[in-house]
Amino acid sequence: MNWIALKMLTGDRSKYLGIxxxxxxxxxxxxxxVSIFCGIMRRTTSQIRDVEEASIWVMxxxxxxxEEIQPLADTDLYRIRGVEGVDWAVPFFKGLVRAxxxxxxxxxxxxxxxxxxxxxxxxxxxxxxxxMVLGELADLKRPDTVVIDEAGFKYLxxxxxxxxxxxxxxxxxxxxxxGVCKASAPxxxxxxxxxxxxxxxxxxxTERRLLSxxxxxxxxxxxxxxxxxxxxxxTGLQAVSKDGFGWKTMRYxxxxxxxxxxxxxxxxxxxxxxxxxxxxTFYLFTIENLKQFGALKAMGVTNVSIVGMVxxxxxxxxxxxxxxxxxxxAAFFVATKNVTAxxxxxxxxxxxxxxxxxxxxxxxxxxxxxxxxVLVLEPAIVFRG
Amino acid sequence: MSALATxxxxxxxxxxxxxxxxxxxxxxxxxxxxxxxxGEMTLLVGPSGCxxxxxISIIAGLLDPCRGEVSVLGTSLNQLRGRxxxxxxxxxxGFVFQQYNLLPALTAAENAAVPLIIAGMxxxxxxxxxxxxxxxxxxADRANALxxxxxxxxxxxxxxxxxxxxxxxxxxxxEPTAALDAHSGRIVMGLIRRIAVQPDxxxxxxxxxxxxxxxxxxxxxxxxxxxxxxxxNGHAHKE
Numbered sequence: 090m091n092w093i094a095l096k097m098l099t100g101d102r103s104k105y106l107g108i109x110x111x112x113x114x115x116x117x118x119x120x121x122x123v124s125i126f127c128g129i130m131r132r133t134t135s136q137i138r139d140v141e142e143a144s145i146w147v148m149x150x151x152x153x154x155x156e157e158i159q160p161l162a163d164t165d166l167y168r169i170r171g172v173e174g175v176d177w178a179v180p181f182f183k184g185l186v187r188a189x190x191x192x193x194x195x196x197x198x199x200x201x202x203x204x205x206x207x208x209x210x211x212x213x214x215x216x217x218x219x220x221m222v223l224g225e226l227a228d229l230k231r232p233d234t235v236v237i238d239e240a241g242f243k244y245l246x247x248x249x250x251x252x253x254x255x256x257x258x259x260x261x262x263x264x265x266x267x268g269v270c271k272a273s274a275p276x277x278x279x280x281x282x283x284x285x286x287x288x289x290x291x292x293x294x295t296e297r298r299l300l301s302x303x304x305x306x307x308x309x310x311x312x313x314x315x316x317x318x319x320x321x322x323x324t325g326l327q328a329v330s331k332d333g334f335g336w337k338t339m340r341y342x343x344x345x346x347x348x349x350x351x352x353x354x355x356x357x358x359x360x361x362x363x364x365x366x367x368x369x370t371f372y373l374f375t376i377e378n379l380k381q382f383g384a385l386k387a388m389g390v391t392n393v394s395i396v397g398m399v400x401x402x403x404x405x406x407x408x409x410x411x412x413x414x415x416x417x418x419a420a421f422f423v424a425t426k427n428v429t430a431x432x433x434x435x436x437x438x439x440x441x442x443x444x445x446x447x448x449x450x451x452x453x454x455x456x457x458x459x460x461x462x463v464l465v466l467e468p469a470i471v472f473r474g
Numbered sequence: 475m476s477a478l479a480t481x482x483x484x485x486x487x488x489x490x491x492x493x494x495x496x497x498x499x500x501x502x503x504x505x506x507x508x509x510x511x512x513g514e515m516t517l518l519v520g521p522s523g524c525x526x527x528x529x530i531s532i533i534a535g536l537l538d539p540c541r542g543e544v545s546v547l548g549t550s551l552n553q554l555r556g557r558x559x560x561x562x563x564x565x566x567x568g569f570v571f572q573q574y575n576l577l578p579a580l581t582a583a584e585n586a587a588v589p590l591i592i593a594g595m596x597x598x599x600x601x602x603x604x605x606x607x608x609x610x611x612x613x614a615d616r617a618n619a620l621x622x623x624x625x626x627x628x629x630x631x632x633x634x635x636x637x638x639x640x641x642x643x644x645x646x647x648x649e650p651t652a653a654l655d656a657h658s659g660r661i662v663m664g665l666i667r668r669i670a671v672q673p674d675x676x677x678x679x680x681x682x683x684x685x686x687x688x689x690x691x692x693x694x695x696x697x698x699x700x701x702x703x704x705x706x707n708g709h710a711h712k713e
Contacts, residue, residue: 092597093577093588100579384575387536389564389592391557469536472527472571472648472680 090390094398097378098405104377107370108406109413112448115363116414119356120436120444121421126352128434133342134335135273135433136183136207136281140216143304144313146334147178147320150327154341155334156276158183160298161326168324169303174311175320179215181302182208182289188282189258190245202245204280206259208289208301216304218283223251224268229285235264238272240429241280259292274433276342360447367410368455371403375459379466386468395463403456411448415441482509482545483644483676484533489542491528502528504699505542510692512643515667515677517690524696526680527648533678534646535563547643564592568637570647570666574629576621576636582608582628583617586635593640607635611665627658631665638670645670647679651686663689 099105137146137155147169149159169178189201209216209229217226222239229236235257242251255266264284272281284292290299305328307316313330320328329337343349375382382395418436425431491503503525510516518526531537532544535551544551547566554562568589576585586604591597605617611631621629630650637645647666651659663679663686670677671691679690687693688707695702 090591093580093591096579096584097577100577380573380575381577384569384571385588385592386560387534387563387569388589389560391560467536469527469531472531472536 090394090398091401093385094401095405097381097398098374098402101374101377104370104374105406108367108374109410111363111366111368111370112407112410112451113413113417115359115367115451116411116444116448117417118359118362118414119447120415120418120440122352122355122359123440123443124418124422124436125434126348126356127437127440128431129276129348130339130342132274132276132433133338135275136205137331137335137338139218139273140181140304140331141219142215142306143179144307144331145175145305145317145320145328146331147303147305147324147326147328148301150321150325152327154338155183156338157341158301160296161300161303162298163300165324165326166300166303169305169320169326169328172316172320172323174308174316176306176308177213177215178303178305179210179213180208180286180300181210181216181304182206182286182293182299183301184289184293184299185279186259186292186294188245188264188280191256191258191263202280204241204259204282205275205277206282206284206289206292208284208286208293210304211285211287214285216283218270218272220271222269222271224253226268226270228253228267229283231265231267233263233265233288234267234284235288236268236270236283237266238270238281240272240274240278240432241282242266242269243429244278244280260294262291264292274429278430360451363448363451364454367406367451368458371406371455372459372462374402375399375462379462380470382463383466383468383470386466392464396460399456399460399463403452403459407448407452411445414448415444483512483547484508484510484678485543485545486529486533487543489529489532489539489544491525491532491537492540501699503532503539506699506701508694508701510676510678510694512676513671513673514691515671515679515689516692516694517687518678518680518694518696519682519684519687520696520702521682525699526682526696529696530646530648530678530680534567534569534644535559564589565640566643568640568642568645568670570630570633570637570645570650572649572652574621574626574633574653576629576632578621581618581620582613582624582632582635585621585632586639588636589640604635604639607639608632610669611635625658626654627661630654630658630662634662634665634669643675645675645677647677647681649681649683650679651681651683656685659683659686 149161152159166178166180169175184206185203186206187201188204228234251269253267257264275281293299307313317328317330422435486506486508489503489506493500493502506529518530520526532539583601583604586607587600590600608614608617611634613631616624616628650662654662667689690707693705693707
């Protein structure tokens with residue numbers, strides 16, 4: 090009977106393709122939008138994830154997310170180092186500064202960009218980028234030097250190949266680009282510059298306090314959670330694990346911005362469109378085949394077999410539509426892999442699984458209405474001309 | 475001659491069927507008594523709305539009577555329910571419908587093979603047998619055509635092949651010539667007469683096409699939900 094069900098399904102080519110298109114469109118829309126949403130949320134934690142060495146981030150007790158910086162006192166660093174269970178602790182500067190391109194003698198008027206400046210520990214370079222595309226990380230130890238991320242270089246010097254020696258001016262101080270690195274794209278698309286902490290506080294606008302965060306690591310025999318508790322107890326500061334800080338930041342964006350609502354609406358629309366197109370077309374397909382189902386029932390096909398046939402038809406179009414939708418979604422992210430504005434976005438397996446469940450729901454909702462019509466169908470309908 | 479040939483293949487006693495309730499209640503059958511023997515073609519004739527289709531639906535086990543006894547091939551349909559009734563239908567009854575009801579996506583041979591596939595036979599064997607049956611009906615060269623590529627008469631021949639392929643002992647045909655011109659209608663009736671009427675098989679044909687009355691051995695005239703009279707046709711058309 091499965092063979093007959095599939096023949097019935099594919100026999101009416103236009104309806105078959107219509108249902109597949111409906112499911113594929115819904116799958117694509119849902120998977121694409123949820124992936125972009127996840128990508129955006131992930132970007133809010135880029136600078137946290139990029140600092141792989143630190144297991145603990147210490148910050149102002151009232152800080153809500155990674156962009157909201159309330160600097161600490163320099164002495165806080167030493168207090169943290171003194172807490173039991175802390176293996177090491179280093180300063181970390183994070184701030185926005187204005188960088189102006191210059192040829193070294195004369196500033197090009199108005200040609201400046203806002204950049205995200207990250208100041209890493211002078212001695213250990215903890216927090217430095219993991220992968221250099223051009224230049225050596227060790228060159229950061231030279232005075233007035235910065236390393237810039239790939240996207241930032243392209244942003245500041247479009248159409249130019251990666252090179253070192255480029256000059257910038259930040260807070261009236263000279264900066265030389267000594268390397269180009271890979272870095273996770275930030276939430277706001279702006280260049281990321283790495284420099285030593287002592288250099289960063291020179292480039293940053295003058296404030297009484299400039300220590301954004303203290304990066305720390307727990308000792309191998311201590312648990313990060315226990316060390317965080319101890320740091321908070323001893324210093325009165327806020328200490329959270331790396332993952333915890335990431336989730337804290339994402340929660341802030343989820344709660345305080347319209348991003349989830351907007352994406353949620355699009356995803357819901359995708360689901361509704363899927364149910365509407367696929368459901369209605371599948372229902373019409375079943376209605377038009379009622380006589381055929383009636384004939385099959387008259388000839389001795391049981392209700393269980395008929396339900397099996399309808400479900401098989403629904404699952405086949407669901408599976409094909411889902412496959413096509415996922416294919417297009419994946420192709421989009423592959424095609425835009427090198428587009429700066431979309432770098433770091435991808436199709437997570439969790440989104441694929443979630444979309445699969447949504448498609449399953451669409452298919453079930455579509456087929457249940459059809460199954461009901463087929464089940465209550467009197468086989469005697471075949472004797473009505 | 476089998477035992478079935480000596481007794482009524484179909485027996486109806488006081489069959490009553492009502493549809494709806496209250497003011498919309500319609501009495502389709504008002505106490506029908508009917509016996510049709512095996513080895514004969516019985517025509518159920520009468521004007522539209524006289525209850526022919528309702529009676530044939532009850533005889534085929536597609537509708538339950540409100541009252542009365544229905545026995546088919548020695549089995550009381552009143553006693554059969556659910557999958558037992560479905561199984562009885564699948565094994566013993568063949569159907570020819572007015573609108574053919576062929577599956578448009580299947581070829582003629584595949585359509586004719588459907589009852590065998592329902593019975594669990596593997597598809598290649600079933601289709602091979604269907605091709606042979608279509609050959610008997612003069613359709614060998616059209617076995618791989620889709621229904622849309624066949625004329626009305628050819629589609630009805632495929633439907634006849636489908637109705638007979640699993641060798642049922644009761645064949646019910648609902649207006650098999652209604653959608654055909656007179657010539658095609660007579661060809662189809664001739665085929666049913668030649669292929670389907672067997673000593674151990676009863677054939678019941680619902681029709682209001684008086685041009686084919688001469689094919690029946692027994693003509694049952696119905697009117698307003700009851701049987702008006704039964705005529706034995708001693709001059710039944712023999713091909």
